Amino acid sequence: MAAESKVLPRSFYARGTVEVARECLGKVIVHGATAGRIVEVEAYLGLDDLAAHSSRGITERTRVLFGPPGHAYVYFIYGMYDCLNFVAEEDGTPGGILIRAVEPLSGLAIMQRRRPKARRVEDFASGPGKLALALGITRELNGADLVEGPIRVRQLRDEPRFATGCGPRIGITKCADLPLRFWVNGNRFVSR
DNA sequence: AGTTCGATCGCCT
DNA sequence: GGCGATCGAACTG
Numbered sequence A: 001m002a003a004e005s006k007v008l009p010r011s012f013y014a015r016g017t018v019e020v021a022r023e024c025l026g027k028v029i030v031h032g033a034t035a036g037r038i039v040e041v042e043a044y045l046g047l048d049d050l051a052a053h054s055s056r057g058i059t060e061r062t063r064v065l066f067g068p069p070g071h072a073y074v075y076f077i078y079g080m081y082d083c084l085n086f087v088a089e090e091d092g093t094p095g096g097i098l099i100r101a102v103e104p105l106s107g108l109a110i111m112q113r114r115r116p117k118a119r120r121v122e123d124f125a126s127g128p129g130k131l132a133l134a135l136g137i138t139r140e141l142n143g144a145d146l147v148e149g150p151i152r153v154r155q156l157r158d159e160p161r162f163a164t165g166c167g168p169r170i171g172i173t174k175c176a177d178l179p180l181r182f183w184v185n186g187n188r189f190v191s192r
Numbered sequence B: 001a002g003t004t005c006g007a008t009c010g011c012c013t
Numbered sequence C: 001g002g003c004g005a006t007c008g009a010a011c012t013g
Helices: A017-024 A062-066 A109-115 A128-135
Strands: A006-007 A028-031 A035-043 A070-076 A081-087 A094-106 A150-155 A166-168 A181-184
Touching: A006 A094, A017 A094, A028 A094, A035 A128, A062 A070, A062 A081, A081 A128, A094 A109, A094 A128, A094 A166, A094 A181
Parallel strands: none
Antiparallel strands: A006 A150, A028 A035, A028 A150, A035 A094, A035 A181, A070 A081, A081 A094, A166 A181
């Protein structure tokens, strides 16, 4: 796969969060021997988006959301799960893209070991907590560089065409009506 | 220092 | 569809 794809440059992330979110669909996350194709994401906008962690300003947790683009923001939620975001926008402007689902491509046996209760491939990474487990992504990787670090995002040279859908984000109470969730239409690995 | 509640998941009915 | 698990960040006083 390495010969048929290239790592996304930092300039890919240094744009508006919604634009980057939409274009993340179809890209491939590689971590160690595991890889998955992004099929569902959500955009979390800077300070006005009350559902975004960045809306309350810079804290120890949200620091990387305000930093340079092309880095991973990994946070701990519900006492149990880690979730992966990509940082967008120019340095100093917050913007996060929550990766909600990937289609497993490589390292399926490793993913099954990390997701022992999953009975089907469709259950390996069809949710933000699940995908972090399947890809082995934890809070230790918060702040990791997506261009040169341990997690990389690649674009296939012959990325297949696909239609996308858009709708409200999942699991939030504030700003619950904004259509900031994006997915690959009809893909069976989307969380819902 | 104490309380609240969350960008979830899996099990139960 | 409903709910319990589980714990840290953020907010209150």
